Amino acid sequence: MDFSWIFEGNTLDLLLMALGRTIFYTLTGFVISSIIGLLVALGQISRSSITTWLAEAYISWFRSTPLLVQLVLVYYGxxxxxxxxxxxxVCGIIALGMYSxxxxxxxxxxAIISIDKGQMEAGxxxxxxxxxxxxxxxxxxxxxxxIAPATNEFISLTKNSSLLSTITVIELFREANTIIATNFRTIEVYLVVAILYYLTNNIIGMAGALLEKRLKTGDELK
Structure with a gap:
């Protein structure tokens, strides 16, 4: 195996730029998903049967259809x-946010329903x-x-962002395929891409663990 291609021309710069786009798409999609998730969660615990039904319908649709299909429907539909x-x-970010x-x-x-009901009554x-x-x-x-489950969802979203390549979005996986088309180093390129994903997701995981520790989440179990 030969990895000298990484330092040929601007290949490394292209991969790092593509990684930066992947992080941007994922982070933006995660912000959107957090907003949607909060609204849908509040809809589920709402006293309005119509609001609850709409929230349940949203969850049912997006959990029961593949992200790839949703990307195609948003972009081409x-x-x-x-x-x-x-x-x-833009369609990719929207689809990621709606799916997540x-x-x-x-x-x-x-997390909301895990809070003791007495606190609501006291308030x-x-x-x-x-x-x-x-x-x-x-x-x-x-x-x-x-924090912990949201960190896992963020990591999953980072990996799912590779599907954006199917609607012509230039992110890490699509850039890798472009590089492969020029140097034919399929295994080497995919291995480098896998390492970049691995490092990125581990940084996200460590950041989540640090935030969790800082807020002392779960201390009641110790």
């Missing part, structure tokens, strides 16, 4: 349905509204409990 021009990377949002909603919902007895108690008391505590 929107021009047909709405008559608008689509930008590949279904999973984030369950992480957020699980209401002090004169706070339901949503004020959620915003000031329940959600801040739930955030600490969702």
């Amino acid at each position: 929107l021009p047909v349905l709405l008559g608008i021009n689509t930008i590949a990377w 949002g279904a999973y984030m909603s369950q992480i957020i919902r699980g 209401r007895s002090l004169g706070y509204s339901y949503w004020a108690v959620m915003r000031k008391i329940i959600v801040p505590q739930a955030i600490r409990r969702m």
Whole structure:
């Protein structure tokens, strides 16, 4: 195996730039998924049957269909349905956010319902509204409990971002295929890409563990 191709021309720069795009797409998609996840989770625990049904329908659709299919529907379907021009990377981020949002909603919902119900009752007895108690008391505590599973979802989203290459988005995996088309070093290129993904996801994992430790999440189990 020969890895000298990494230092030929601007190959290394192209891979690092593609990695930077991958991180940007993933991070932006994760922010969107967190917002969607919070809204869907609140919809699930809402007292409105219609809101609950809509939240459940959202989760059912996005958890039961492949991300690849969702990417294709967003990128190729929107021009047909709405008559608008689509930008590949924007569609990719939106699809990542919507897909991951279904999973984030369950992480957020699980963290919220794990908080003792007595805290809601105590907040209401002090004169706070339901949503004020959620915003000031329940959600801040739930955030600490969702750090570990949210970190795992972030890592999964990073790996899933490689599917953006199917809708012509230039990210790490697509850049790797472009390089392979010029040097024919298939195994070597994919191995380097795998290492880049590995390092990136381990950094994310360490960052999540550090944040979890800083907030002392799980100390009650020790």
